[in-house]
Structures are given as structure tokens and as C-alpha cells.
Amino acid sequence: MTLGGFALIIVALAVLAYLTTRARAAAFGGPAGTMRSHSRPVYHGAWAAILAFVPAILVIVFWAVLGDNIVAQQTLARIPEAIRPGSGIEQQAFLNELRAVYSGALPAAFNENVAAAVPVYGELVGFWRLVIGGLALLLALIGGGYAWLNSQSEFRARTHVESFATIVLALASLVAILTTFGIVLSLLYESLEFFSRVSPFEFIFGTQWSPQTAIREDQVGSTGAFGAVPLFWGTVFIGAIIAMIVAIPLGLMSAIYLTQYAGASARRILKPLLEILAGVPTVVYGYFAALTVAPAVREFAISIGIDSASSESALAAGAVMGIMIIPFVSSMADDALSAVPGSMRDGSLAMGATPSETIKKVLVPAALPGIVGGILLAVSRAIGETMIVVMAAGQAANLTANPFESVTTVTAQIVQLLTGDQEFDSAKTLSAFALGLVLFIVTLLLNIYALAVVKRYREAYD
């Protein structure tokens, strides 16, 4: 029987524990309709099911994750020393082949030593499967039986079930937090590796970015340059300047129209339409930028006499990114404006202010912290955005304020550095992690600050 089979039996045992314990608890004294015991029968049943299921399934999961490694090591220990593989890569290859042959993915072993090891491996796998499965079944029986015996009228099953639920919920939230920590740690580790080759000072203040390092010593450009300033500038230029010049006025004005002027029916139609923009995959924006907007921008630039205009321009990528961010800015501004109490608006109108005076002088100033918070969140999203800049902004690390020229961003460079075959010990590849770390820190700080601003402002009106 496989581990899956054992798991099924354990589920069945848990159901059985639930049903029998619930039935037993239902019989606790007192006439129907009165409070008979501390917990209702369903809680006694649930507690029995938990005790039967959780410990047993943990054993099975533990073995499913780590068991194979243990069996492999034991196999290696048992086979004669003569056919035992060396360490490192050789051992890995041996074990991979062994597993493939055993599972039937490989019809026959190429390595005769492996062929000799297969029966040993198979025997061990079978043995451990029985031991672990049996142990799990035993635990399920003990757990369920213990709960069954323990379910007395005064047993606080409800309290136990609820604390179990709390633990499960806490673990679920921990997963996300721990993942973030894991990401930070892996970024940190690789970045430190990078900074051991390139000085952080050069990375942060250098203005020359050319990560291409030669494979052989005698090739041209054998030393790369890792000054990331052009990338940071490109990111800020596209994401925080051009995109925001597009997104802030359009987003703000559409929010003002939707909250203050549009009738209920117009709002009902326009708001979802605007939100469709947020649902367009960024890669679609990417080729819209690269194939439609960028050539138009270039032709426009040439028609006004700027001959240096590139077909991959900061303006095209930034403008399309701005369009993409509009629903984001608009919905944050919408929330902020709607949160200003209606009495404020009435007060201003009753003074004889026109609706537009009311918006300019009372509503927008009152909603300003919320709007600013929304804009900061939008900036943090824009500078982390990848697809549009990869497709439309180009790869040339120019340090220029000319929007018709090609610039590159942190995200676009990361993509370029990590796609294709790369050696994982070169400064070129490792620089992607350092860039990622900087990007992560900047967006994290922006988010924390923006959320703090939004929160403080919400408190002002609640």
C-alpha cells in the first residue's frame, strides 16, 4: 500500500472518530432543549477528528518530504563499497538514475552498479513505507480513541477546537510573512556575494553601466562597469516622472468627475470600465507601447526636428505605464474623496460656493493625505513594473533627461541579466540580485510610508 492509501485510511478513521464521538456526546444527560454539557456534540466530534487526523498526517507528510533522502542514504550504506559512487555530482547522478529505474521511468540502468542497487533500494522503500504507514495508523487510532474516551459531559471540547482553529489561522498568516523573509534573505545572500566583487560605492554612485564581462581574459570589455545610477535614473524617469505626469492629472480628474459630477447611472457604468484598465495584462500594455505608441512618439519627435529620437523611448514606456496606473490613482483618490464627510461639502455649498470651488478649496485639501498616499503606492507599483519597460524602454543605460531617447530601468536590466544561459558566479549575474535588493527596499519603504499616510488620514475622519 502506498502512503496515499494510508492517508485515505486515516481520513476514514477521522470521520469515524467524529461520528462516534459526536454520537457519544449527544447522549450526555438532560432532556432535549436544555443546556446539557459544556460543548455541543459537534465540538466533541470535531476534537476527536482533529486528534485522529493531525498527528498521523503530520507523520506521513514528514516522511513524504524527507523519507526519500533517508532511504537513499541507507541504500548507499548497504551496497558493497566496491560499487558505491564517490561523493558530490557522481553520487547525485547515481541516485537520480536509481530512482528513475526504480519508478520505471527508465527501462533499464546504464550503470550496472545502479542495477545492483535497485533491489536494495526497493526493499528499503517497502520496509519504511510499512513502518511509517503503520505508525500513522496507530497514532490515528490512539488519538481518536483517546478523544472518544475523554469526551465527558464537562470536557471543554469547544475551547480546544477553537484554540486549534486559532493556531491554524496563525500558521496560515505566518506562511506569507516567512516567505517574505526568505526572499529578503536570498536577495541579501546573493547581493553580499556581488558586493564582495564590486564595491557598493561604485554600484550606488557610479554612472557607467555595462555589465557584460568577457568570458576569456583577452576579449574586449573584459571588465564590466557596475554603476547603477543610469538604471535608478531610468526607473525614476519612467516610473515616477513620466508615468505620474500622465497618471496623476488623469486619475485625479476622473476621480473628481466620478465622485462629484457623475450621476448614479454614469458612475455605475464608468467606474467598472475604468477598472478594466487595471485588469489588462501588463504584457499587453507592453506590446501596445512597443508597437503602437513608441513608433508614433518617434515620428512625432522627428517631425519636430529631434533626430536622435529612438524607437525605444522613455516617453512611450512612461506614457503607457501612466495609462496603466490611472485606475490605481483614480480609485485611491475616489476613496479619499468619498471619505470626506458630506457635511463638509454641504457646508461649503451653503456658503454659496460653486461645486468646483467646493472641490478645489475644501474637498481636495481635506482628501489630500489620502490622495498623496495613493500616488505613492502608484509610484511604488510603477517602479516595480517590468513588462512594459522590457518591451518598450530599451536596454541602453543612458543617463539622459531627453524623453525621446532610450533609457533602461532596474527591472528591465534584471530581466536581461537573468534570461538565457548565465554563469551563476559572475558579477554580471549577481548584479541582478543587488538591483533586486535595491528595488525591494525602495518599494517596501514607499509602501510603508504611503500606508502610514493613508492610515493617519483615515483616523482623522473616523
Added chain:
Amino acid sequence: MAEYDTETVVHEEMTLRNDAKMTARDVSVFYGQKQAVRSVSIDVDSHYVTAFIGPSGCGKSTFLRCFNRMNDTIDIARVEGDIDLDGRDIYDPKMDVVQLRARVGMVFQKPNPFPKSIYENIAYGPRIHGLAESKTDMDRIVETSLQRAGLWNEVKDRLDESGTALSGGQQQRLCIARAIAVDPEVILMDEPCSALDPIATAKVEELIDELQGRYAIVIVTHNMQQAARVSQRTAFFHLGHLVEYGPTDEIFTNPKADRTRDYITGRFG
């Protein structure tokens, strides 16, 4: 509750006057299908404080909001009938609502100072209507308004602080000062003390007393003692009808309509 006559009882003193500041004739207000005010006619005197009283949902606040066309801001509200200010129809398409509201100010149930400084709260109205020529002018308007609202001594040293940082009672007097700042002819007050404690209420009532005569004041209140204390004219509303309109002391001592008597003696409401 017994069946009552829906005929409005208007005391003799009321019908004889012909120098009314605002007059309403057959005014009805609808919220969608629901009729909130039923054909009400009333004259508001420029020298007196007029109180609108009645149980919750009787239409008194809705009716009050017709006098400066605040019902315009509610999409589903519809107003029928005529309301005149100094003999001119305020619902006439030629009447500019901005100018109307400059002449007919309003104070709301809940104090609603803008989240700006005390100074800027008062300066708001004069600024949008272009009433001050210079900074000195504006300073003078702010000071006079605050003085008339009895708030000057409490705030003169902190005009830069936010209006929202004041206490509830001070905020409400700030809102009254803000309404006064554009020098209106009529001030509408919609239950101005319902969110205030008794001490703050007493101060606002005192202020209303001082303002009487300078402005025509209409105050909606659900507090009968307050109506008796601050007003000279009282109109009693019930279920959208104007039941009785007369001098305050008569309404409270010798009401002519059965419904008024029952309400004042506490039989319903």
C-alpha cells in the same frame, strides 16, 4: 391617535404682516415618490427668530432646506410651490443660487468646520464672494464675525489653529461666525444644538438671542424648551403639514389646534 384636521391654523398677528422677509406659498417637497412637505405656506419675519418644531420626520428640516435651495444637492428631491426672498422668487431660473446662498446662510446639525485654520474657515465665504479688498479688510471681517459669534476672546490668540481642534460648542459657534462673515440677511439653523452638551447649547442660544433683529433667523429644533427660549414665532409641523403658526408664547400657552396642544403637552411626539 385621534383623527386631526389638516387645516393650518394661522394666528391673526401672522396674517396681518406684509413686510415679511421670506414667504413660502403652497410649498411641497417630494423625495422620489414620497411627499415630505405638504403644501406649506408661511411668512418669515425679518425681525424675529422663527422656530420650526415638530416630531421627527415631520418635514421641518426638509422645508428649511428649501429656503436656500440646499435640496438642489439631493438628486431625487423635487420642490413645488413658490418661495420669495424680498418678493423675488428664489426658484426662478434667473435667480443665481450662489448669490441666494450668500444672502441666506445656513448652520447645520453637526458642526462642520472645514479642516483649515480658524481664520481660513471664516475667510472662506468672503473670499469666494470677493468681499474683502485687502488683507486688512479680511482681518476686520474675521474679527467682527468672530466677535458677533461670541468666539473672538476664546480664539483670538490661535487663529492659525485648525477649526476642527475646537470643542463641539466652539465649532458650532465657528460655523455661525462663518455664516455671518458674508453678511447674510437670513440665517437658517438646522437643529444647531442637537450635537452639543447643555453648556455649549446655552452659549449658542445666548448667541441666537444677540443675533435676533440683525438677521432673520429660522431655527429648526426638536427641543420645545429651546423653541420657547429663543424664538418669537413658532411653527408646528406634523406629517409634512404646517399645523399651527403663531407667536411663540401663544403657541406654548394657548395653542389653537388640537394637534399642537397634544404635542406640547406630550401626548405624542
